[in-house]
Amino acid sequence: MNKVFKNKQFTHRLRWVLTLFVLLTMNLQAQTNPKLSFEADEGSWISLDVHPKGKHIAFELLGDIYQLPLTGGTAKPLLQGSDFASQPRYSPDGNTLVFVSDRNGEDNLWLAKADGSQPRQLSFRKDGELISPSWSRDGQTLYVSQLASRRSMSANVELWAYPLDGGQPSKIDTPNLGRGTMLVSAFASGAYGPQASAHGDALYFTAAITRQHRPSAAPKAKLMTIDLAGGAIRTISERSEPTFRPQLSNDGQWLAFGAVHSGKTGLRLRNLNTGEERWLLQDIGFNALESWASRDMLPGFAFTPSNEALILAYQGKIRRVNLVDGKSTIIPFLAKVNKVLEPRVSTSIKLEQGPVTASIAKGATISPDGTQFAFSVFGRLYRMALSDRNPHKLSSDTRFGEFHPSWSPDGKWLAYVSWNAIEGGALWKIPSDGSGPAIKLSADEAYYRNPVWSPDGTSLLAIQAPRQLRLENSLGALAKAEQIVQINHKGSPSIALAAAAGASSLQFGRSGKKIYSYSPRSGLSSRSLDGGGQHTHLRVLGQPSPTTSPAMAGDIQISPDERHALAGVAGQLYLIDLSKLNPEQPVVNVYTPSEAYTKLTSLGADHFSWADAQTIGWSAGNTLYRRSINSDKVLEAEALVQRPRDIPSGKLMLRGARIITMQGDKVIENGDLLIDGNRIQAIGEHGTLAKPADAMVIDVSGKTIMPGIVDIHAHWNVKRSVLDLQDYNALANLAYGVTAIRDPQSTTDDIFVYGDAIATGELAGPRVFSTGRGIFFFNNFTSYEQVYSVLERYKNKYRTHLIKSYLPGSRQVRQWMVKACRELGLIVTSEGGSDAKMNLTFALDGFSGTEHAVPMLPHYEDIVQLFAQSGISYTPTLLVSFGGPFAADHFIAEGTGLKDKKLHRFMPSDLIQERVSKGRQVDPDRHIYPMLAKGADDILKAGGNIGLGGHGEMQGLQVHWEMWALAAGGMSNLNVLRVATLESAKAIGLDSELGSLKAGNLADLLILDKNPLEDIANTNTVGRVMVNGTLYDANTLAKQWPVKKPLAKLWWQSPVKPDAHTLIHTKKNP
Secondary structure, three states: OHHHHHHHHHHHHHHHHHHHHHHHHHHHHHHHOOEEEEEEOOOOOOOEEEOOOOOEEEEEEOOEEEEEEOOOEEOEEEEOOOOOEEEEEEOOOOOEEEEEEOOOOOOEEEEEEOOOOOOEEOOOOOOOEEEEEEEOOOOOEEEEEEEOOOOOOOOOEEEEEEEOOOOOOEEEOOOOOOOOOEOOOOOOOEEEEEEEOOOOOEEEEEEEEOOEOOOOEOOEEEEEEEEOOOOOEEEOOOOOOOEEEEEEOOOOOEEEEEEEEOOEEEEEEEEOOOOOEEEEEOOOOOOOOOOOOEOEOOOOOEEOOOOOEEEEEEOOEEEEEEOOOOOEEEEOEEEEEEEEOOOOOOOOOOOOOOOEEOOOOEEEEEOOOOOEEEEEEOOEEEEEEOOOOOOEEOOOOOOOOEEEEEEOOOOOEEEEEEEEOOOEEEEEEEEOOOOOOOEEOOOOOOEEEEEEEOOOOOEEEEEEEOHHHHHHOOHHHHHHHOEEEEEEOOOOOOEEEEEOOOOOEEEEOOOOOEEEEEEOOOEEEEEEOOOOOOEEEEEEEEOOOOOOOOEEOOEEEEOOOOOEEEEEEOOEEEEEEHHHOEOOEOEEEOOOOOOOEEEOOOOOOOEEEEOOOOEEEEEEOOEEEEEEOOOOOEEEEEOOOEEOOOOOOOEEEEEEEEEEOOOOOOEEEEEEEEEEOOEEEEEEEOOOOOOOOOEEEEEOOOOEEEEOEEEOOOOOOOOOOOOOOOOHHHHHHHHOOEEEEEEOOOOOOHHHHHHHHHHOOOOOOOEEEEOOOOEOHHHOOOOHHHHHHHHHHHHHHOOOOEEEEEOOOOHHHHHHHHHHHHHHOOEEEEEOOOOHHHHHHHHHHOOOEEEOOOOOOOOOHHHHHHHHHHOOEEEOOHHHOOOOOOHHHHHHHHOOOOOOHHHHHHOOHHHHHHHHHOOOOOOHHHOOHHHHHHHHHHHHHOOOEEOOOOOOOOOOHHHHHHHHHHHOOOOOHHHHHHHHHHHHHHHOOOOOOOOOOOOOOEOOEEEEOOOOOOOHHHHHOEEEEEEOOEEEEOOOOOEEEOOOEOOOOOHHHOOOOOOOHHHOEEOOOO
């Protein structure tokens, strides 16, 4: 008893000590959280209101709300905290403030006393936007512009009324203005900025139509009024150019509003008694017509109580503008900003130097008996038995290019497709035990994908298309040309059965007389072999509410007995019981409870398949899984396949060049650099390095050496699913000096395979780092545990250290993302779809980075200090300038670099022309990228981190366009180069390995013919490029060291033989 008592006492004390330790640790963490601290006398977006008694102003700055005397002075904080509060408005009696805040995790309407005390929540929405709240004249109702869901690509912004007496909010009917072919970076069409009329019987508002993508069309906006009783709507201003953000004077005589003229934004004044209009201000700077207007098209402004002046903020300052003469006077303010920041998620990575482990078991499919898997890794076909977990390569072909394995019904054969840019495509079969050679079944060179066996094993179906369309990667034309073909199991010319109609996969029905196919548009449908009797059996989607855009299933596979189906939605695997569906409406929404489905994964699935009617298999990265649909027990096995990493051997001295080291401002005007294998061994002044006896020397006198370019927003238009090593994305980027990329969100897992091919030396190109598929709103996260499980797949299965959070949901969800990435050691960048407010919360919440420019112009000290002090990596991606015309349009219009021989050598000319044809004609004065570039320069000078992102606008050349765009904002040439190298490497956790030239770093460098410090245009004089110690001639990509080897001829440099269409026959009636 005594011993037990002592043990209990010890346990109690231990718990007490542990609890104290945790509390002290939490307190220490709270104390060490970085703080945003500075004094602001200007702001980039200041929405404000004037108190009805005219003594002071309430205004927003960086998510806090301040009070300021109307004459100016020191601003007093009213509402401060970790939430983002915005758009304050006083009630008519001046006693209450309404504002929008995300303090409960999502934007909602909140009320507080005029002094900021006693905040209380008025709306309880879990999604959407609330924009420009305003009061009814009697102070009993709040009007607001409301978007039902930020996750919708079709919903309009609507007018809503919220009574303060606790009644239910009601919608005010306005015309649906559609969304058309909008970009994600454009605002939602609809009704913005409600403003009650003088008698309270009508509302003024802006009817806005977003910018259209294809065909391109500018945004439109008009002032309207709606009668609250009868619903009649009429136009206020007949101006052809946009008018927006109405504000009514207190006496109801004047209507002030924003208006565009000659590409500039001004403020107009309309006398509602006479209908006369005039300009009050000709130029107030930026409007949000070309961004996501989460706080309206202009910041909120107000009349003084006596209506003799307007109080508004523009050009960074709060100003008083007299109505009589338009005279503008600055109202000075000083706001002491003090906010606790979440620490930036960061990690430092050391790159692996051992064998390359295949990242993805591509196309993994389980055998009919459930004992083994077939898959493609490193572009080769493999089989692995679950019993010994030892992968075996099947075909004797050593080349890259084997994909889409498919088991025969008896498990004795595997069909697969091959693809090679020079030889074209083919359909094959091979004994699954590897006992015999591969047998070619197709008789032409067409492109094949997704083969499937008939139940009796005598024929196969596949999707086929002309070789040339596949070579050009013309996705639209390719999809239209694809057809379902049938081929005998012994080999024969293919017989065309029907158009593929966008099918992503095929299956035979169990009778062998019916074909199942899946496409997001048609769902899982079937047809007879002769093409007749088409019928849709199942649609699967994820849609949390009727207002959100659904996530359609990526694929659906029906079970062999046709009683169940597997569906992949947003990367998760679901089992569908077909017997529980309504035959008239066979639709399953996996984001609403139903007995018709079971969620099988939390970590996620890449590829999935049926073994038999009871057993299924799937993969995540290179890990394979098997389970019965009647059991929760899962067998897990890693398909571990490795190939040697391409690391050169030998020593090379580069002698006599100017060396831009990126070690501070250090430039060696006449220096030598010694490389041993794939690392820099030494660097110094010319003649100070001892030359090893076995070192090769290359004289580079008169040249300039700089670190290789790191493009951290690089979108590659790679061939998908069936891959190709003649990849212009990799080649063009390497030729232009890009030695490392971060792919920020690919729609498939293919980029990992290309990265493996580069690491093993099969493909010449930059180092590839990828986030894989981005995290979007359609992941529909409802808990932190869900977020963690999904991100665990990226860290542990894809083995990446990068992730992209692209509009994943509410601020609560975004904070879950940050927390999970911190725990997993993932660097998380973000993108807000041109929502400036969201961009600011990224910095407040500890995101590692943010992509695309913050669409507020210019960037005043509030943004500069927030981004610099938070440490967030800011990649403005000026070529796609959110908030206005794209900088890419400028370079295309000028023809900058478009005649480079290098560009046409490493990119097919038709693809160059295709991108050129998409350029918009823009008045040079309307370009905003120089102003955005100045903001980036200011952040860098303040100690922040700026990254380089070319966005894939013209492969290779785009990084030079982006550097030149940064220079247009006044950034020094050295700092432009620093952004393109060391700063970008730092943003992705690789600055201890890449981005600077020093002993021990990896040997990624450029040899330029001209000095970019003298003229930034000289970045495009790359004569030689070295990546991982291998030196290439940048003009031909012939290897120069450690071996000399020319680049193989590329398909677009040679005429391609026409497809053998004579071997494709149309099937007659059976």
